[in-house]
Amino acid sequence: MAKIAMTKLGLIKNSKIKTIDFNSQKIEVKQYLPVEDKLNLISDIINSSVDENSFYNPCRLHIYQIVKMTMAYTNISFTDKQKEDIYKLYDLIVGSGLAVIVLNAIPADEYDFILEGTEETIQSIYSYRNSVMGILDNISADYSNLELDASKIQKDLADKENLTFLRDVLAQLG
Numbered sequence: 067m068a069k070i071a072m073t074k075l076g077l078i079k080n081s082k083i084k085t086i087d088f089n090s091q092k093i094e095v096k097q098y099l100p101v102e103d104k105l106n107l108i109s110d111i112i113n114s115s116v117d118e119n120s121f122y123n124p125c126r127l128h129i130y131q132i133v134k135m136t137m138a139y140t141n142i143s144f145t146d147k148q149k150e151d152i153y154k155l156y157d158l159i160v161g162s163g164l165a166v167i168v169l170n171a172i173p174a175d176e177y178d179f180i181l182e183g184t185e186e187t188i189q190s191i192y193s194y195r196n197s198v199m200g201i202l203d204n205i206s207a208d209y210s211n212l213e214l215d216a217s218k219i220q221k222d223l224a225d226k227e228n229l230t231f232l233r234d235v236l237a238q239l240g
Contacts, residue, residue, distance in 0.1 A: 079098070079100070080097060080098035082097040082098065083095065083096060084097055084171045086167055086168070088164055088167055093140055093142060093167075093168070094141040095139050095140055095168060095171040095172060096138075096139045096140075096172075097172075097173055097176070098173070098176065099138060099139060103138065104179060104180060107135070107180060108180060108184050108187060110130075110134055111127065111130045111131055111134050111180075112184060112188060112191075114126075114130045114134070114152070115127040115130045122188045122191075122192075129152065129153065129156045131181065131184065132156060132159060132169070133152055133159060135168075135172065135177075135180060136159055136164070136165065136168050139172050139176075
């Protein structure tokens with residue numbers, strides 16, 4: 067089989083734009099987002115949707131998917147102040163009907179790539195955390211945060227005011 071040079075195929079990146087009308091405004095919606103931008107978008111959605119307990123809240127995930135995809139695929143500019151309150155921004159985008167129009171203008175394969183990539187990445191994170199290696203990494207991180215200097219512990223235990231320290235150590239050890 068003869069090889070064909072890729073340069074002879076005449077490949078060009080898809081830079082098509084679909085224009086939609088919303089409240090007498092022309093909004094441009096990208097029909098293709100470069101893969102690096104997609105991966106950054108997926109990371110941004112995931113990192114934004116995790117809560118303080120390292121749990122990926124499905125509702126927050128949905129909110130960030132809608133808002134971040136609208137930001138990434140359209141020419142709509144958002145101020146830093148608007149970006150500070152993601153929930154208010156979500157309410158405006160969804161409540162006005164803009165989200166439906168924008169998301170329908172994004173090609174299905176683009177939309178699916180972002181949603182599936184987000185869900186699969188979160189599943190991979192959970193799978194790793196629950197694997198032997200993930201558990202060992204977590205235990206290692208927990209113990210590296212403890213001060214396990216024996217003389218310091220003995221001194222602290224001798225001090226009656228440090229009973230809370232003892233309770234914390236016992237809680238960490240299980």
